[in-house]
Amino acid sequence: MVVPLISIILLAPLASFAIFALLGLAKRNFPRQDYLSTFAMLVALGCSLLLIQEVTSEPTPLTVEWLSLGSVNFSMGFYLDSVTVIMLIVVTLVSSLVHIFSIGYMHGDPRYSRFFAFLSLFSFSMLFLVVSDNLLGIYIGWELVGLCSYLLIGFWFEKDTAANACKKAFLTTRVGDVGMFIGMMMLFAEFRTLSLYGDTGIFEAVATLESGQIAWLSIAGILIFCGAVGKSAQVPLHTWLPDAMEGPTPVSALIHAATMVAAGVYLVARMFPILTPTSSLVIAYVGGITALVAATIAIVRFDIKRVLAYSTISQLGYMMLAIGAGSYVAGLFHLTTHAFFKALLFLGSGSVIHAFHAMHAHHDDAEHTEDAAHEHADNSLVHEHGSEIPPDQDMRNMGGLRRKMPLTFITMLIATLSISGVPFVFSGFWSKDKILGGVLGRAMEWNSVHHYILFAMALIAAGITAFYMFRLIFMTFFGEPRNQEMHDMAHESPWVMVVPLIVLAVLSFPVVNTLWFNKDYIEPPPQHHIPAPQHAYVSPDSKIGDANFGFSLFGVSTAQAAEEDAGPDTAQADDAYHIHHRAHNIAMVLSICVAGLGILLSWLFYHRRRFSAEGVATTFRPVYNLFWNKYYFDEFYDGVLVALTVWKSRLFAKFDLSFIDGIVNGVGKITRDIFAAFIGFFDNRVVDGFVNRVAEVTWAAGGRIRKIQTGAIQTYLFVVLGGIVLIILIFRLF
Amino acid sequence: MSLQHYLVISSILFSLGIFAVLTRKNAISILMGIELILNSCNLNFVAFSRFVTPAETIVGSEVFRFDGQIIAIFGIVLAAAEAAVFLAIILAIYREFGSIRPDEVDTLKG
C-alpha cells in the first residue's frame, strides 16, 4: 500500500508537468494547465494523508537497484517514517494552497500555464527529495528543486533583476551543493554506499565507528551541511534568498518560505545520526548567527517581501540551531509550523501586492519593458538590492489597509502572532519554545558555554522577530495611508486567493498540528557520537506539549507533563529530567517576555509613534548602516573580488555589486581577461606557439636548404666533394 | 716503374680534373676536367690490370688477362660519347643564354 501511494504522490505532479512539456514540443498548450496541476497536487495531498497510518514503528526502506557496477551498487528507494509523512503533508498541503492562490494571482499572465507546469515539477522534485532513502536520491531531488527554483525565480525573465536573481540563486546553492557532494564522496569512499538505512546503510556503518576515528566524520557532516547552508540560505550563502523575491509571490511562498528552503533543515535532520559534537556545534552556531543577522537586517527593510525573506532566513537559522543543539523534534516541529505561517505571510503579502498591482495590467511584457528598460542599458548584471523597491511592495506606500482588505489583515495578523511566539494559542509559540527549552536544557545539562551563547542568540532573535513582524503589520495595515492614490486602488483579493489564506490561518493554530502532540509519533534517531544522556534529554523534547494539548493550552508547563514519562529514572536521567524541567520553565518565561517586549517596542515605534524609528536610526547611525547594508556581505564578497581583480579593475568597465553576479561577472571578466589573456598566452603562445615555433623552424630550415640550392652547378659539385670528404670523415670517427 | 707511380699520377690527374671542374668559369674547361677524371680512371684500370691481375701461363709463356685494358677502352669510348653530348648541350646553352659561363646558367634554383 505504501509504494503505490508514494508512486501516485510522485507521479501525479510529474505527469502534469510531462503533459505540458510534451505538448510544448508540439508548440501547444494544455487548455487548463492550472486545474491540471492543482488537481494533481490535491491528489498527492490526499495520498499523503492516507500515508499517515501507514507509518510503522520500524520503517523499512523500500529500495530498488539503480546502478550496479559489480563491486559497488547504488540503490534508489523510499523511506517512510513519521518525519517523511509530516514533510509530505506539509509540502502537498502548502503546494495545493499555493496552486489555488496562484489561479487568482497569476491570472492573465502570458506564461500562465507554464507557471503551473513549473510548480508541478517543483512539487515532484520536492516530494522526491523528501521520500528518498539515500543520499544520491536526496541529492537528485535537491538539485531538481534548485532547478525549479531557478526556473520560477526567473519566471519573468524579461526583468534583468529576475534574470540575475535566478542565476544567483542557482549558483549560490550550487556552491553549497558541491560541498555536499564532496561530503557524499567522503562517505562513499569510507562506506562504499550512499544508502542511509538498512543493514548496509551508512547509519549502521557509522554506529560501528569508534569515537577515535570520527574526525573525518565531522568534516563530512559539515560538508553535507554546506548543501543545507546553500539551500536554506544560511550565512554566509544567504544572499540569494532576498533576491529570489524577484519571483512571483506564490513562488516565494511555496519555495522560498515553506518547502525548498526548509529542505536544508530536513536534510540535516535526516543526517542527524552522523552528526558529531563538532559538526553539530558548527551547525548550531551557523544557525544562531543566521537567525540573528537576518533578524537584524529585517528590522530596517521596507520591501514587504524582503522583510519576510529575511525573517524566513532567520527562522531557518532557528531550525538549524535547534537541530545542531540536538533538539531534533523541536527543529522539525518549527519547520512545519513555520511552513504554514510563513506561507500565509507571503501569500498575504502577495494579496496586498496584488491589491496594489491590480491597476497595473498584470505582469505583462509592456510593464516589464518599463522597469527592465533602464537596467537593460548594459549587459552587465548590476543590481543593487533594496535600492529600488517595486512601489507595490514598498511598505512606505502602504498603511491603513486593514479596512480595505480585512480578511488579508486578519489572517496575516494571526500568522504574525504565531511567528512572534505569542503564548499558547499559536503554534509558533510552541515550536519556538521547544527550541529555546531544548537549547537551554542542554546548556544547563552540560553547562556548556556554547549552548548558553546559542540560547542567548535564539532569545534575542525571537525578540527581534516579534519586533519587525509587528513593524510590518503596523506599517502595512494600521495608521493612515501614506500613498493615497495607491491606497484607493487597493481592494480585497478574490476568493480564490483569500480561501488559501484562511486555510493557512487555521493551520497556524496548534490544534491542527496534532501529529506532533501524539507523544511517540516522532522519535529522534540515535546519535552515536554525541555523548549525552540521550534519553533523559530526549524525553521531554519528544512529546511537544505532552499527550494532551489541553493542559498546555491553559499554560500548564510542558515540563511538568514531562514528568510523566521521564523514562527509566536512573539518578542521572532523573536529574537530567529536572534540569530540563527547569530549563523549559525559564525558557518559556523568557521567550514570552522577549516576545512581549518586541511587540511593545514595535507598537510604540510604528503605531503610537512614541519614538521615531528615524530618530533611533540617526542616533545609532553606524548600527543602522550595518543593518541596512546587510552587514556588507555583498560588499565583502565584492571586496574580495575587487582585491582579486584590482590590478585589472580599470579594464572592467563596470564592476558588479552583487555576490554571485560578482563572482560570475568578476570571474567571468577575470576569466575573459586573465584567462583570455592566458589562453591567448597559453594556447596561442605556449602550445600553438610551440607548434608554430616548430613549424617556423622547419620552414626556416627549408629556406636554408633552398639557399644552398644556388643554381650554380659548381656549388653543387663542391657539395658533392664536401659530401664525399664528410662521409669518409664520419667513417673514420666511428 | 712500380704500381705506385701510376697510381700517384692517376690521382694527380683526378685531382686536377676535379679542380678544373670546380673552378673553371668556362664550360669547355669543365669538360676538359671531366676528361681528365675519366682518363685518370683509365690509367688506373690499365695499371691495375698490368700489376695486379694474376697472369695465367698458357703453353709455357705468360699470358696477361686484359680486363683492365678492356675497361679502359670502353671508358675512352664513353668519354668520347659524353664529350659529344656535352658539346651539343653547350651549344644549346650558348644559343639560349649567349654565354657558356656555368655560373651564369642559374635560372633554376631554390
Added chain:
Amino acid sequence: MLLSLMIFVPLLGMIVVLLLPRESEELIKRATLAFTLVPLVLAVVLFVSYDRSSAGTQYFVNVPWIDAFNINYHIGIDGLSVTLLLLTALLGPICVLASWRNIEKGLKAYMALFLLLETGMLGFFAALDLFLFFVFFELTLLPMYFLIGVWGGPRREYAAIKFFLYTLFGSVLMLVAMIAVYLNSNVINGVAEGVRTFDIPTLITLAGTTGHALADSTFQMWVFLGFFIGFAVKVPIFPFHTWLPDAHVEAPTAISVILAGVLLKMGTYGIVRINMAMFPEGLAIFTNGVGFWGNSLALLGFINIVYGSFCALAQTDFKKLVAYSSIGHMGFVILGLAAGNSAGINGAILQMFNHGVISAMLFLLVGVLYDRAHHREINGFGGIATKMPVYTGITTLAFMASLGLPGLSGFVGEALSLLGAFQEFELITILSTIGIVVGAAYFLWTLQRVFLGQLNPKYEDLPEINKREILTLVPLGILTIVLGIWPNFALDMFSESVTNLVNVLDAI
C-alpha cells in the same frame, strides 16, 4: 556478419551517392539518410541482442587479411564498443538531417565524405585487430579534413590542417608503438618463437603472461606513452587540445556534432581498449605510481576540467564555449579512467556516451541559432526566449544535462567518475569539483545572456525552431532523460567488461 554489414553499408552508400547525378540533391540527401539509418537499425539490433551477462566479445568475425604480417580482419563487439557504436550510428542520421538545408555547395561530395567518415568511425569501434584498428582510426582523418576544410567557416583551412597535423603527429607515435608491440608479440623470456600477431585479445592475454616481452613494465611504459599521446591528441587532453576549438568553430554544425560526439570518444575508447587493457603496468606507472609521474593521468584530467571550464567561461563565441566545455567534460572521463576502479571507469565510459549525446545536442542547438542569426556572438543576443520558447526549453534541458544536473544523464557519469576518483586521489578530485560550479556558471550565464532579459530588437521576427530540427534533437533529449533516470540501461552493457578490466588492473 551483421557487424561487417553495419560497418560497410555507409561505404556502399558513398559509392552509390557518388554515382548519383550531382543535380538531384533531394535524392542524394534521401539516399544518404537511408544509408545512415541502416547502421542505426543494425546498431539497435546489436545493442538489444547483445548478451549482457557475458563480458566477452560477441558477433566477432575473424578472417585473414594480410598474412604477410598476420593481419586479420578481426572485428567484434563487447559492451563498451556496442554502446559507442550505438552512439555513432545514432548521430549519423541526425547529422544528415542537420545538414539538410545548410550545405550550399558540393552537397554530393559532402554526403559521400560523411558516409566514408561513418564507416571509419564504426569500424574503429568494432576493430579487434590492432592494425585494422589503426587503419580505421586514420580513415576518419581524410574525410574530416575535407569536411572542415571545404564546408567550414572563414578560417577553415587553418583549422583543417591544424586538426590533421595534430592527429597525424599523434598517430605517428602510435604507429611506432604499434610496430614495437607487434615485434615483441612473440618474444617470451627473450627468445622469439611462433608467429607475431596484431590480435588485440591475444595481445592482451600475452601482456598478462609473466616473462613475456609485452609484460615487461618499462616496455609497457614506453608503448603506453606512444599510444597515449596518440589518443590524447584525439580526446583532446591538455596540452594537445588547441586544435579542438578551432576545428569546432570552423566546422559546419553536423561535423562539429560528429567531432564532439564521436571523434573525441575515439581517443578515450582507445585509452580504455589499448592503454588500460593491454598495458596495465604502464598505466600503473602514471596512475598510482610513485614520484613525479605518480598521478599524472589524474592530474591531466583535473587540468582538463578546470582549464576547459574556465576557458569556456571566458568565451563570447557560443560554439567556442561549447567546444571548451567539451574539453572540460572529457576531463571527467580521464579522471574516472585514472581512478581505475569500478565506479571510476564505469562513470568515465558512461560520461563518454553521455557527453556524446549532450554535446551533440549542444552543437545542434548552436547550429539552429546560427542558421537563423548568422552569428554566434553570445552578447549579440538576449531575450530570445520570448521568441523561441520551445528552442529555449530544449536548450535549457541540454545545458542542465551538460552542467550535470541530477536526473539528467550528464550527472551520473560525472558523479560516478568523481566518486571513483575520490577513492584514489582525494585532493585532485576535490579540486576538480571546481569544474562543477564553473560549469554551472558559464552555462547559466550564457542562458541569461542569450535567452533571458529584454528581447534584443534585432530579433523581433526570429523564427521558432522547426520540425526537422526538433526531430534531430528529440531522440538525443530522450536519451539524456532516460539515461539520467535509468543509467543501467547503458551501464548494464559494459559493467561486466569493466569489472574484468578492473580485476586486471587490481592484479597489478
Added chain:
Amino acid sequence: MEPLKNIESLAYFSPEILLVVFAAAVIIADLLIKNRESELVAYISLVGLGCSLVAILITNSLINSNEPIPLFFGMIRLDGFAVFFKILLLLATAATILFSLRSEELDARLKGEYYALLLAVTFGMFLMASSTNLLMIFISLETVSLTSYILAGFLTHSPRSSEAAFKYITYGAVASGTMLFGLSMIFGMAGTGDLSQISSQIASVLASGGVSTLSVLIAITFILAGIGYKIASVPFHMWSPDVYEGAPIPITAFLSVASKAAGFALFLRFFHVGFGKPEILQSIDWGFILAIVSALTMTVGNLAALPQRNVKRLLAYSSIAHGGYLLMGAVLLTPEGLGAIFFYLIVYLFMNLGAFYVVVLIANEAGTEMIDGYRGLATRAPLVAGAMAIFLFSLTGIPPLAGFFGKWVLFYAVIGEGLYWLAFIGLLNSVVSLYYYARIVKAMYFETSEDTNGLSFSTGTFALLSVFAIPTIFIGLLNIFYTFSDKITLQ
C-alpha cells in the same frame, strides 16, 4: 651454374634485344613517315615495350626462382631481382610514353628521336638492373645517363630545359667519373671485375691487411657518389630539383621513378652482392652511413619542399624525400628490407607517376606548374582533383591508401632491426610532408580560382588516371603484393 657463352645468352637476353630492335624500328619509321602529327612511333615503341614484357615473362619462366642465370660470361645476371625491376621499369616507360602523347610541350618534329631514346634508356636501365660486373655497371650507368641528359634537354628553345640538361650532364659526368675512379680502385684491390668474386677477394685482402680499410672506404664512397647521384640521395641530390624543374614533365616523371628505381637496383645489387659479406661489414659498417644518409635525404627533401610554389619542383623534392624512405630499407641487408623496398617501389611508381600525370594535364589545360594554378580545381575538374588528392595523400602515407602500407613495411623493417631513431625521423618527416602535399590539396579544394569554367579531358585521360589511382587505393589492401617479394633474393 656455369656462366653462359655469348650465343647461348642471347635467348635470355631477348627483352633487351627487343628494346634495341624497336628503338631502331622507331627511328626508321620516323624517317619514313611524312606526317609529323602522326603518333605512330609512339605506338610502335609501346608495342616494343609490350613485346619486351612478354619476353621478360618468358625468360622469367626459364629461371627457377632461386637459381640465377649468369649471362655473357657473368657480365650480367638474369634473376628474379632483375625481372622485377625490368617489369617495373617497363611500366614506368610505358607510362612516360603515354604522358608524352598527351604532353604538348614536346616538339612534334623530334618524336622519332624522343621515343627511340626512351627505349634506349630503358635498355640501359635493364642492364643496370642485371649487371654483375664493374664494366657492365659503368657502361649501363653511362648509357642511362647520356640518354637522360639528352631527354632532359629535349625541349628546343626552352632555356630551362637546356639549363637542366647542362647541369645534369656536368653533375652526372663528374659523379660518374668519380664513381669510375672508385670502381678502378675496387678493381685494383680485387683484381677482378666480377661482383661475386669481388666480395670474397676484398674480404681476403682486408683480412690479410693487403689493403687498408681506408682505401676500400674511399673506393666505396666514390662509388656511392655515382649511385647516390642516380638515386638523388643527400649529398648527391642537388642536381635533381633543377633538372626535374627544367626537363619536360614526362621526362621528370620518368627520371623520378624509373631512373631512381634503376639506381636502386644497381645500388642494392652492388652493395649486397659486392659488399654484403659480414667480414667486410665488420671492418666497414657502411650500413650506418647509409642510415645517416637516408635520414638526411628524407629530411632535406621534405624541408626543402615546404617553401616551393612550383608543383614540379615540389614533387622533385618530394621524390628526393622518398628516395630517403627507400634508403631506409637498404640500410640493413635483411630480406624484410629488400621486400619493403620492392613493395614501396611499386606503390611509389603508381602514386608518383599519377601525381606527375596530373601535373602534365594541368600544364596542358591551365598552362601553369604553379600551385596557384591548381586553385578551385575541385570544381573545375573534380575527378582530376580527386585523383590528385589520392596521389598526394598516398605520398604522405595516410591510410588506407597504398602509400601508408608502403611506409608501414619500410618502418616495420627498420624498427625490426632496432633502428627506432631512424623510423622516428622517417615518421616525423611524413608529418612534415603532409604540410606541403596538403598545400596543393588546399589550393584545389579550399580555394577558388577567378575563372571557374570547367576543364574538359578525354575519356582516355580519365582511363589512364584511373590506371594510376585505383592501384594507389588498393595495392596496400591486397595480400598478394606483400608475398611476392619473398621469392626475390640476391646472392
